[in-house]
Amino acid sequence: MSDIWPVVHAERRALVADLADLSPEQWRTPSLCAGWSVHDVLAHMVATAKETPSRFLAGMVTSGFRISRLTEKGIAEERSAGRPPRSPPSARSRPPRPLRPVPR
Numbered sequence: 001m002s003d004i005w006p007v008v009h010a011e012r013r014a015l016v017a018d019l020a021d022l023s024p025e026q027w028r029t030p031s032l033c034a035g036w037s038v039h040d041v042l043a044h045m046v047a048t049a050k051e052t053p054s055r056f057l058a059g060m061v062t063s064g065f066r067i068s069r070l071t072e073k074g075i076a077e078e079r080s081a082g083r084p085p086r087s088p089p090s091a092r093s094r095p096p097r098p099l100r101p102v103p104r
Contacts, residue, residue: 015045040075047074 019042027039036044051059051074063069 039079043075043078044071047071047078 019038022038027037029038030036031038031041033041056070059070059073060067063073
């Protein structure tokens with residue numbers, strides 16, 4: 001598959017549709033990820049989808065190079081609106097730029 005982004009955007013739309021009518025109680029339901037609610041899982045997915053290489057590196061530095069702490073911070077940031085996110089990043093979000101080889 002040469003262009004994955006149409007598939008990614010279709011999956012995001014499907015996820016939005018699946019989550020659109022969840023009640024507050026359903027958002028608080030424990031997920032299959034130990035210690036995480038449905039809301040936490042979606043917050044993690046959104047935070048991860050928004051990540052850029054530079055933001056990831058800065059986050060790792062400020063998290064003491066602990067990926068678990070970086071993950072916790074991303075979830076907290078996405079949850080800070082006080083309500084479950086109604087959608088993951090939109091279909092309009094741009095794919096990441098390809099990585100370039102580092103010159104030697």
